[in-house]
Amino acid sequence: MRILSLAGRRLAASIPTLVLILIGVFLLLQFAPGDTVDAMMAQMGGGDAATAKELRKFYGLDLSIPAQLGNYLWRLVRLDLGFSSIYGKPVASVILERLPPTILLMTASLSFAFFFGLVFGVIAARGVNRWPDTLISTLGLVFYATPSFWFGLMAIVVFSVYLQWLPPGGFEDIGTMRTGIWRVFDIASHLVLPTLTLGLIFLAIYLRIMRASMLEVLNLDYVRTARAKGLDETRVVTRHVLRNALLPMVTLIGLQAGTMLGGSVVVESVFSLPGLGRLAYESVVQRDLNTLLGIVFVSALLVISVNFVVDLIYARLDPRITAEA
Amino acid sequence: MDAVKRYFRSPAAVAGLILLLIVIAMAISAGWFYPRDPLALAGRPLVWPFSNPRFLLGTDNSGRDIAAQIFYGARISLLIGGVATAIAILIGILVGAFAGYYGGWVDNVLMRITEAFQTLPNFVLLLVLVAVFGSTLTTVTIAVGVVSWPAPARLTRAEFLSLRNREFVQAGRTLGMKNIQLIFREILPNALPPVIVYASVVMAVAILLESALAFLRLSDPNVASWGNLIGLGRDVLRVQWYVSAIPGIAILVTVLAVSLVGQGLNDALNPRLKGR
Amino acid sequence: MSEHETILSLDRLSVRLPGGADRTHALRDVSLEIASNEILCVVGESGSGKSMMANAVMRLLPNEVTIDNGRIMFEGRDLCAASIAEMREVRGDGIAMIFQEPMTALNPLRTIGDQIAEMFSIHTDLSKAEINTRVLSLLADVRIPDPKVAAKAYPHELSGGQRQRAMIAMALALDPKLLIADEPTTALDVTTQAQILKLIRDLQQRRKTAVMFITHDFGVVAEIADRVVVMQHGVIVEQGAASDVLHHPQHAYTRQLIAAVPPLKAPPPRALAADNILTISDVSKTYRTGGFLGRGARVTPAVKNVSLALPRGATLGIVGESGSGKSTLARCIVRLIDPDTGSIVLDGNDWAKMSREDVRRETQHIQMVFQDPFASLNPRRKAAELVAQGPIVHGMPRAKAIADAKELFALVGLDPSAGDRYPHEFSGGQRQRIGLARALALKPDVLVADEPVSALDVSVQAQVLKLLAELRQRLGLSIVFITHDLRVAAQICDLVAVMKDGAVVEHGLAGEVFGNPQHAYTRALLDSIPGGAFAREHKV
Numbered sequence A: 001m002r003i004l005s006l007a008g009r010r011l012a013a014s015i016p017t018l019v020l021i022l023i024g025v026f027l028l029l030q031f032a033p034g035d036t037v038d039a040m041m042a043q044m045g046g047g048d049a050a051t052a053k054e055l056r057k058f059y060g061l062d063l064s065i066p067a068q069l070g071n072y073l074w075r076l077v078r079l080d081l082g083f084s085s086i087y088g089k090p091v092a093s094v095i096l097e098r099l100p101p102t103i104l105l106m107t108a109s110l111s112f113a114f115f116f117g118l119v120f121g122v123i124a125a126r127g128v129n130r131w132p133d134t135l136i137s138t139l140g141l142v143f144y145a146t147p148s149f150w151f152g153l154m155a156i157v158v159f160s161v162y163l164q165w166l167p168p169g170g171f172e173d174i175g176t177m178r179t180g181i182w183r184v185f186d187i188a189s190h191l192v193l194p195t196l197t198l199g200l201i202f203l204a205i206y207l208r209i210m211r212a213s214m215l216e217v218l219n220l221d222y223v224r225t226a227r228a229k230g231l232d233e234t235r236v237v238t239r240h241v242l243r244n245a246l247l248p249m250v251t252l253i254g255l256q257a258g259t260m261l262g263g264s265v266v267v268e269s270v271f272s273l274p275g276l277g278r279l280a281y282e283s284v285v286q287r288d289l290n291t292l293l294g295i296v297f298v299s300a301l302l303v304i305s306v307n308f309v310v311d312l313i314y315a316r317l318d319p320r321i322t323a324e325a
Numbered sequence B: 001m002d003a004v005k006r007y008f009r010s011p012a013a014v015a016g017l018i019l020l021l022i023v024i025a026m027a028i029s030a031g032w033f034y035p036r037d038p039l040a041l042a043g044r045p046l047v048w049p050f051s052n053p054r055f056l057l058g059t060d061n062s063g064r065d066i067a068a069q070i071f072y073g074a075r076i077s078l079l080i081g082g083v084a085t086a087i088a089i090l091i092g093i094l095v096g097a098f099a100g101y102y103g104g105w106v107d108n109v110l111m112r113i114t115e116a117f118q119t120l121p122n123f124v125l126l127l128v129l130v131a132v133f134g135s136t137l138t139t140v141t142i143a144v145g146v147v148s149w150p151a152p153a154r155l156t157r158a159e160f161l162s163l164r165n166r167e168f169v170q171a172g173r174t175l176g177m178k179n180i181q182l183i184f185r186e187i188l189p190n191a192l193p194p195v196i197v198y199a200s201v202v203m204a205v206a207i208l209l210e211s212a213l214a215f216l217r218l219s220d221p222n223v224a225s226w227g228n229l230i231g232l233g234r235d236v237l238r239v240q241w242y243v244s245a246i247p248g249i250a251i252l253v254t255v256l257a258v259s260l261v262g263q264g265l266n267d268a269l270n271p272r273l274k275g276r
Numbered sequence C: 001m002s003e004h005e006t007i008l009s010l011d012r013l014s015v016r017l018p019g020g021a022d023r024t025h026a027l028r029d030v031s032l033e034i035a036s037n038e039i040l041c042v043v044g045e046s047g048s049g050k051s052m053m054a055n056a057v058m059r060l061l062p063n064e065v066t067i068d069n070g071r072i073m074f075e076g077r078d079l080c081a082a083s084i085a086e087m088r089e090v091r092g093d094g095i096a097m098i099f100q101e102p103m104t105a106l107n108p109l110r111t112i113g114d115q116i117a118e119m120f121s122i123h124t125d126l127s128k129a130e131i132n133t134r135v136l137s138l139l140a141d142v143r144i145p146d147p148k149v150a151a152k153a154y155p156h157e158l159s160g161g162q163r164q165r166a167m168i169a170m171a172l173a174l175d176p177k178l179l180i181a182d183e184p185t186t187a188l189d190v191t192t193q194a195q196i197l198k199l200i201r202d203l204q205q206r207r208k209t210a211v212m213f214i215t216h217d218f219g220v221v222a223e224i225a226d227r228v229v230v231m232q233h234g235v236i237v238e239q240g241a242a243s244d245v246l247h248h249p250q251h252a253y254t255r256q257l258i259a260a261v262p263p264l265k266a267p268p269p270r271a272l273a274a275d276n277i278l279t280i281s282d283v284s285k286t287y288r289t290g291g292f293l294g295r296g297a298r299v300t301p302a303v304k305n306v307s308l309a310l311p312r313g314a315t316l317g318i319v320g321e322s323g324s325g326k327s328t329l330a331r332c333i334v335r336l337i338d339p340d341t342g343s344i345v346l347d348g349n350d351w352a353k354m355s356r357e358d359v360r361r362e363t364q365h366i367q368m369v370f371q372d373p374f375a376s377l378n379p380r381r382k383a384a385e386l387v388a389q390g391p392i393v394h395g396m397p398r399a400k401a402i403a404d405a406k407e408l409f410a411l412v413g414l415d416p417s418a419g420d421r422y423p424h425e426f427s428g429g430q431r432q433r434i435g436l437a438r439a440l441a442l443k444p445d446v447l448v449a450d451e452p453v454s455a456l457d458v459s460v461q462a463q464v465l466k467l468l469a470e471l472r473q474r475l476g477l478s479i480v481f482i483t484h485d486l487r488v489a490a491q492i493c494d495l496v497a498v499m500k501d502g503a504v505v506e507h508g509l510a511g512e513v514f515g516n517p518q519h520a521y522t523r524a525l526l527d528s529i530p531g532g533a534f535a536r537e538h539k540v
Helices: A002-030 A036-044 A049-058 A065-077 A091-126 A131-145 A148-162 A180-218 A221-228 A233-270 A276-285 A289-317 B002-009 B011-033 B066-102 B104-119 B122-133 B137-148 B150-164 B167-174 B179-215 B226-236 B242-269 C050-058 C084-093 C112-123 C128-141 C147-152 C160-171 C190-207 C218-224 C242-247 C252-260 C326-333 C356-365 C383-393 C398-411 C416-420 C428-440 C458-475 C486-492 C510-515 C520-528 C532-537
Strands: C006-016 C025-035 C039-043 C066-074 C095-098 C178-182 C210-215 C227-232 C235-241 C276-289 C298-311 C315-319 C341-346 C366-369 C446-450 C478-483 C495-500 C503-509
Touching: A002 A065, A002 A289, A002 B104, A002 B122, A036 A049, A091 A131, A091 A180, A091 A233, A091 A276, A091 A289, A131 A180, A131 B242, A148 A180, A148 A233, A148 B179, A148 B226, A148 B242, A180 A233, A221 A233, A221 C084, A221 C095, A233 A276, A233 A289, A233 B104, A233 B122, A276 A289, A276 B122, A289 B104, A289 B122, B002 B011, B002 B242, B011 B066, B011 B242, B066 B104, B066 B137, B066 B150, B066 B179, B066 B226, B066 B242, B104 B150, B122 B137, B122 B179, B137 B150, B137 B179, B150 B179, B167 B179, B167 C366, B167 C428, B179 B226, B179 B242, B226 B242, C006 C050, C006 C210, C025 C050, C025 C066, C025 C210, C025 C235, C039 C050, C039 C190, C039 C218, C050 C066, C050 C095, C050 C178, C050 C210, C084 C095, C084 C112, C095 C160, C112 C128, C112 C147, C112 C160, C128 C147, C128 C160, C160 C190, C178 C190, C190 C210, C190 C218, C190 C520, C210 C218, C218 C242, C218 C532, C227 C242, C227 C252, C235 C242, C235 C252, C252 C458, C276 C326, C276 C478, C298 C315, C298 C326, C298 C341, C298 C478, C298 C495, C298 C503, C315 C326, C315 C486, C326 C446, C326 C478, C356 C366, C366 C428, C383 C398, C383 C416, C383 C428, C398 C416, C398 C428, C428 C458, C458 C486, C478 C486, C486 C510, C495 C510, C495 C520, C503 C510, C503 C520, C520 C532
Parallel strands: C039 C210, C039 C227, C095 C178, C178 C210, C315 C478, C315 C495, C366 C446, C446 C478
Antiparallel strands: C006 C025, C006 C066, C227 C235, C276 C298, C276 C341, C495 C503
């Protein structure tokens, strides 16, 4: 109950943030050269000024900017994200189609980065300044410095072109219609490289934080108490260090959710995954501003939900967090 | 002085500094080694590296010298990385200092804005900014700076929060100092070292962000950028993978150098935390 | 002691520090013995190596710090030669330890019961139910009010005293032969300290445990010790029965330490001026935390209707335990905190009603000295600059302010040429003198000193108090002196006000308040002073 009310409060606090983002981005897009109608006209292969005026009136684009903003927010309340002239259907349905690959990719990358970051961080901290630590820390630095799109391309060269172990892109094999478990395997094999590519930099970040946080906790007084009780080192780590050292990692997931979603734009482009990130890229290139605004809204929602879950986990881990904090 | 000595005692930090100096030297000497426009046609397309002494690193799909683009690309990466970092750190320090020092509604408002920036995926915001303002060198640099300030702002705010109730600040207040004096002359110098160290992280991220943007062909197409070249090489990836591979290594080395220098600075400025 | 067996003996124990430390050895040739059923107090100032000794016995020394000579004999074997696995058996089971700061010594993410139960699960094969009963009976043993609730509580949900009780319960879980207590009451309030000392004494007598009790406070020694070991710079300078060491100290250092303990007796009263320089009436301050639009807000009254007066040239002591509101009151007086109601009249001006800007301009009339000599000086400014800052802010040319600062250095007993050094190059006592010089640079009429000597070693404490008394005489200062230590207050204050829960419960002349306390709380405070009888009778 304490945990739920706490996370609920945080969730409520993020509503103004969401509104702020929408207003900000909406106003920002007013500066964009060309609007939806221009994009539509281009799609239709040109048209006269009268048609354009007619269309603008139809979409409410002839109103003042505050009025347009009001309209937009009101439509959002009813979960109407507008119409994408490029895709010829409501933005909401375009985004909904593209959501599953992105969510799958993010979950997989996050799990991969978190698990291995944790393991490597603990190993490095246990052997601080000895060779396992040096090796892991160096690898972490290199991973951190690797541009993800480049790593993705090189992975394609090695694993798809030369070794031909994994498909070079796409979400699933369209040629052969697979069903059931085989489809799952197919999608999984398509997601291996994207997951590694997106997860790599976060793996580097998590292992560094985990290592630092382990070292810090290992120096705290209650760890000395645990040793004074006669616990062996393994139990000191598992019972008194791990959970406490996890707290900064968990915080980081929330803070990095946005960055990860941003990273998926690039990774999905490299591997031609039909996800939200690729959609964002396409809508920028095609100047589909309605869709772009919709993506901003949905990705903010995604980040907020990740943070909600993170808050739940954090409150579960740390009894000191109270509803007031 | 002790900090300098401590810095040079770490081999990793020294290696990072050397790498960074090499990249800087490349940026400075680009015009001297390659006086011609790096984006001009230079020879046969897709010459493999080391096969022709005229093009040490080969040529790309349109016959432009890769080595020249690598040298000129160093300029772009360092320029964008440096300026965007300066923008981000400046905004971050101002926002963080005022939020942390004043607290209350000032803090509330500033932190809501920071949160908004962090909730919106930074790369998506970058796309929006580029879509709106176009992709010239200037707009891209400013855009990268504008999406990068929330983290340094949070860091500065945290430092200010812990410092503002320190007794030496209270002492300053009882001596009759003004808020602005307290913020910039008493607290800021003490809050600065971790922020400066963090600048290396911001710079690393800024370089990566720009290269990703360029890879997607959304950055300035009229300058020789490493990201542009990787994007170009993608079309011939299956066979001439070196066109993408070489500039990628350049980015990796530069970002690695910046990170190593940052870590070295961190250990040198906070000797107590060495080895963490 | 002959009827008791020796539990632990250190034989010429030396502990080596890593290169770069201020000395080569933390301990050098330390030999001592502890018998069952006795409390051995190890006394020394900071840096004497007393805590290092405790950690050496447990073999819990920091990395790079090594035992390079000597033996630690416990139950017939040398712990220096014991394997890691053997040491683990000894820790907790044979020798248990409690620490200074119970908040940080307990894992914040696990319940008290869970952490005590761990003792049994490591060292015994008891069933869960059995362990549970033992935990509850242990918590009852250390007189924690509702053991069942306490076992389920997390450390942050208990008070400081209760946390230390829980630590003691944990340490005594397996009936260890030896209990090492490393400054276990230093972080606690004086009344809580008295209870914990009594508890340790009782449990020790009931269980016949040997106790190595590490402290810096001779009052605590007088209260609890059977025998005493005095340490300085890693060497034992004197040891013997408590009464011998306390009343007939042999070594010069011991004599110096005992002399530095402020006696709990006010010096003869001084004549007080008839007019008040500072009059505080009905000052209140309430904190509101949390809550949204007034819902669920927690209201904490920090200062409740305090009225006090400070005669010109006098020293008013404000005494209380943590949370009594004394520091909040001090900060209200200098307007670091804005009081909600009441008036603070200084020389005819009501400070409580002045605007912030006016306060900033008038601030040279009232200055503050802070508690922590490390946190109260900006580490990035040179000492002379720190002292000159105030006059510069108020318009004095920089060169003159720096020159004046050097004179102030001489006044507070510092070398005037030290002005070019940074704060970290000074010792704690010296830094406190810089803080004092900084406050005096503005030539204030009133000085508010918030626990100015609490963070200092006793011998340094005595010097700073002496300096303060001298300056008061010379400069005609009026002082508000905040302290938790009644012995310190007795030394320097003409008037004393005792605060509890934000209110003043008793105030009057120091001699009267200490000699003939009227309020029950004042009496409780006085009774709680460790080694009270010793403090009363001993002469400076």
